[in-house]
Amino acid sequence: MKDWKSQTEDFNQTTHESSGKETSSGEHTQYPQKLSILDEHKKTAQTLKEMLEEILKLLRNWIVKNDKDSETEKTKNNETSAAVQTTEPPKQTDNNETLQAEETTVESSNNQSDGVKFYTLNGFTLTIINEAQDFGQEIQERIFDTFNKVYPKMRERFNKEATKNVTLIIVRKFNETAHTSNKTIKIHSAYFKETPLDTDTITHELMHVLQSSYPNFEQTWLIEGIADYARWKYGCDTHQEKLTNFESKHNYTDSYKVTARFLVWLETKVNDKVVDRLNEGLQKNQYQNGTLWKEITQKSVDDLWNEYTKNPDLPK
Ligand SMILES: [Zn+2]
Incomplete structure (x- = not known):
């Protein structure tokens, strides 16, 4: 095919010639020549049409290629941010479980995951992003059922x-069992394979969602103790021991179920609002080296623990 410039010149030439002849000649005598001029015009138009089609084809290919390139770029970016997210070091590593204040972005997981499901009931929504094929x-x-039974009640109280x-992300490769960051919970898929009935891990983590408003997480042992207290109080699973038995080697700072048992004892023997007040104090940054205990119970936490060790039985 000729290029655009030479074809245009040919077209101008033809037009110029034909108009010149038309003005200097009568209509009838010029008829056969007019026919040949028309043929010329037809030919030119046909060539122009072909050229335009070729240009359109090139343009379409260019647009398709550009779209593909930008898609590839998007995927690359998502992979990068996902990699950063999973390699981010955890703040605390006690008991292979952490609580973080920073927001975790889930957009990249959303785009990459095979299954994203939204479970909604009574205005509460649990989004499950399932990155594990066999989950x-x-x-x-069952997890949504637990969420639905425990979270509205716990939210109302705490x-x-x-x-x-x-948002709950079921993670296939994870160096922790569970991890909560603001409203995002991540759980290792292998954990549910080992203990498929222990959906109250979610209850514990949901308490962390409610605790994410704490201005600091320095009292890790108490934060984890309250989360296990919530698991004991609101949890649905009857297959797991929700509290540990008391042992003389325990200390209130042992965290998790040990601290939770102490809180249950305090609630029944000392002050039935102790957990509510501790939670409120932590929210308002009033812990201040343990003075909060004195405000709530008129005793230090060490004195309370001493009393507990002497008679640790819980009411039936
Ligand atoms: Zn925890």
Whole structure:
């Protein structure tokens, strides 16, 4: 095919010639020549049409290629941010479980994951992002059932301002069992394979969602103790021991179930609002080297622990 410039010149020439002849000649005598001029015009138009089609084809290919390039770039960016997210060092590593204040972005997981499901009931939504192929529908529904039974009650008691939308990411490769960051909970898929009935891990982590408004997380032992207290109080699973038995080697700072048992004892023997007050004090940054205990119970936490060790039985 000729290029655009030479074809245009040919077209101008033809037009110029034909108009010159038309003005100097009569219509009838010029008829056969007019026919040949028309043929010329037809030919030119046909060539122009072909050229335009070629240009359009090139343009379409260029647009398609550009779209593909930008898609590839997007995927690359997502992979990078996902890699950064999973390699980010955890703040605390006690008991292979952490609580973080920073927001975790889930957009990249959303784009990459095979299954994203939204479970909603009574204005509460649990989004499950399932990155593990073998993490079935049944366990997901059981988790939502737990969420639905425990979270509204816990939110009402511990943090009425907290989010109603929680995201749970089932992670296939993870160096922790569970991890909560604001309203995002990550759980290692292998954990549910080993203990498929222990959906109250979610209850514990949901308490961390409610605790994410704490201005600092220095009292890790107490924060984890309250989370296990919530698990004991609101949890649905009857297959797991929710509290540990008392042992003389224990200390209140042992965290998790040991601290939770102490809180249950305090609630029944000392002050039935102790957990509410501790939670409120932590929210308002009033812990201040343990003075909060004195404000709530008129005793230091060490004195309270001493009393507990002498008679640790819990009411039946
Ligand atoms: Zn925890």
